[in-house]
Amino acid sequence: MSINRGTHSRTARSGFTLVELVMFIVIVSIAVIGVLMVMNMTTKNSADPQLRKQALSIAEALLEEVSLARFTFCDPADPNAETADNATECATTPEGVGPEAGxxxxxxxxxxxxSAYGVAQAIVISDVNGAAIPNLNVYASTITITPQAFNGISATDSLLITINVNYGADTVRLDGYRTRYAPNLMP
Ligand SMILES: [Ca+2]
Ligand SMILES: [Ca+2]
Structure with missing residues (x-):
């Protein structure tokens, strides 16, 4: 009678070697460090979009304010302002570049x-009463207005408005056109 001493294969019983375990730990550590670095960078840079968004809001507000201004031939103080078809028809105060008296x-x-076309000029961010908002003075804004033909409208009746809002090393720029529609519309 023979006894079968069944033998188990050596391969089936062996686990990880120490070298394999160390390599596994090293690879996992590198992967975790990579993920942490990405998270750190994302957190650090998350403040930048906020500044950009605020600068963009300021640029939009300024562009809207300027675009909504009238584009008349005469200053509203002129008695012919509601009827003049060109600047020579103004009685006293034709609209020239720069603010008229008052x-x-x-x-x-x-x-x-x-004060002049084509020249960048500082413009403060103001509240509804025209007063500067002190906490927004880190944003430096400029406005440039340039007569420019637009889509068949001559340069005398079309103005390119450019707003630049600078914060640190970056600048947000917005362009808009204002054409001379309703040139006799008064307040
Ligand atoms: Ca005016
Ligand atoms: Ca003017």
């Missing part, structure tokens, strides 16, 4: 917002 912000004409 004009205050928000101005009565697009061209009142700059």
């Amino acid at each position: 004009n205050t912000r928000p101005f009565d004409n697009v061209n009142d917002y700059v």
